[in-house]
Amino acid sequence: MVNSNGTAVGSGQPGSWKVPTRGDATFQWDYDSHDEQVLRLYAQGKERQWNAAGELDWEHELDPDNPLGIPDEFVPIAGTRLWERLPETERVAVRRHTQAWAYSQTLHGEQFALVGLGRLCSAMDDVDAKLFAATQMMDEARHVEGFNRLVTDKIGIRYPLCGPLRAMFEDALHHPDPDFFGIAGMVLENLALVMLTTHRSRLTDPLGRAFTEYVARDEARHIAFGRIYLRRRFSGLSTPELRQREEFALDCCRVLHQDFAADAVWHTLGFGREVAEAARTSVPEILHRRKVFRHVVPSLQDIGLFGPRMREGLEAMGLLRFARRPRFTDPGGPGQEGSPAADAIAHAETAARRQDIEAVARLGATAGDTA
Numbered sequence: 301m302v303n304s305n306g307t308a309v310g311s312g313q314p315g316s317w318k319v320p321t322r323g324d325a326t327f328q329w330d331y332d333s334h335d336e337q338v339l340r341l342y343a344q345g346k347e348r349q350w351n352a353a354g355e356l357d358w359e360h361e362l363d364p365d366n367p368l369g370i371p372d373e374f375v376p377i378a379g380t381r382l383w384e385r386l387p388e389t390e391r392v393a394v395r396r397h398t399q400a401w402a403y404s405q406t407l408h409g410e411q412f413a414l415v416g417l418g419r420l421c422s423a424m425d426d427v428d429a430k431l432f433a434a435t436q437m438m439d440e441a442r443h444v445e446g447f448n449r450l451v452t453d454k455i456g457i458r459y460p461l462c463g464p465l466r467a468m469f470e471d472a473l474h475h476p477d478p479d480f481f482g483i484a485g486m487v488l489e490n491l492a493l494v495m496l497t498t499h500r501s502r503l504t505d506p507l508g509r510a511f512t513e514y515v516a517r518d519e520a521r522h523i524a525f526g527r528i529y530l531r532r533r534f535s536g537l538s539t540p541e542l543r544q545r546e547e548f549a550l551d552c553c554r555v556l557h558q559d560f561a562a563d564a565v566w567h568t569l570g571f572g573r574e575v576a577e578a579a580r581t582s583v584p585e586i587l588h589r590r591k592v593f594r595h596v597v598p599s600l601q602d603i604g605l606f607g608p609r610m611r612e613g614l615e616a617m618g619l620l621r622f623a624r625r626p627r628f629t630d631p632g633g634p635g636q637e638g639s640p641a642a643d644a645i646a647h648a649e650t651a652a653r654r655q656d657i658e659a660v661a662r663l664g665a666t667a668g669d670t671a
């Protein structure tokens with residue numbers, strides 16, 4: 301449903317959503333032990349603050365036909381017969397709404413990060429980690445501000461939180477142990493980083509390019525911290541505790557692999573169920589999922605959630621091939637999602653993606669630099 305201002309409305313908008321939370325806050329009297337990796341990230345977090353209101357040109361007018369200037373090859377139904385037949389006026393609506401949907405979900409994800417980090421910061425045992433988490437909270441607040449301006453003020457269409465992400469947020473926040481927020485946050489930050497690093501180079505709109513570049517730098521720092529923090533947390537856990545976290549991480553992977561799709565767009569624009577299905581299995585969507593899991597799967601390895609249950613679950617989804625091997629081998633080879641066209645394009649993009657993957661992996665390993 302779209303209101304008179306062109307803004308999509310639905311249940312939960314406007315309004316609020318209460319998720320009961322439990323857990324302990326931890327005070328730490330050891331101010332003398334320090335973690336140099338985390339302190340370096342904290343220093344970067346302080347130095348690289350930016351002002352979403354002041355450093356971007358919000359007066360810039362977006363193109364009403366393609367607000368962020370996303371090439372049509374990224375439209376979920378690009379390459380289908382429907383897209384070829386669609387009149388330009390309807391293509392414009394699809395471009396506007398698919399961009400609005402993706403950036404709206406990211407906006408909601410940023411609020412999830414802000415809320416969850418508040419809780420995680422309270423629970424953390426280590427003072428240095430609390431300090432970094434405080435800088436990340438400011439980053440996430442800035443991201444909420446920026447995505448909201450982009451979605452609500454500039455594109456003019458805001459979608460509600462989709463069902464699969466809502467369920468993931470609720471499970472993560474409801475769990476008494478904030479590790480579960482940490483896992484969901486890491487998976488979602490990889491999802492966001494893939495979109496941002498793709499868009500910062502491919503958007504033709506200068507505001508969109510600048511904004512995605514700024515946010516991508518912050519997210520790379522967050523992923524680096526998440527890898528250090530979660531790896532340490534999980535290194536001391538028992539096998540049953542690790543198994544529980546692996547199951548939750550697999551649930552998060554299933555959401556992104558099977559459920560996270562812009563069905564609301566096709567419903568809002570009056571397309572049938574078959575279009576929603578075609579969009580889920582289109583070449584652009586298959587490519588996007590592959591890019592996401594090329595980042596998510598190595599992250600799971602890095603934080604130590606890669607036991608037999610995890611490998612079995614990833615294998616069942618056709619995702620185990622994205623695991624990092626002793627020497628980098630081609631993860632874009634013939635896949636299990638069955639699209640020769642997607643395989644060909646994925647192979648061509650592997651070199652560029654490899655650079656991103658390895659840059660983020662180095663961040664996690666050394667915490668000495670950001671993208």
Ligand SMILES: [Fe+2]
Pocket residue numbers: 410413439440443519
């Ligand atoms: Fe963020």
Ligand SMILES: [Fe+2]
Pocket residue numbers: 413440489518519522
């Ligand atoms: Fe983040």
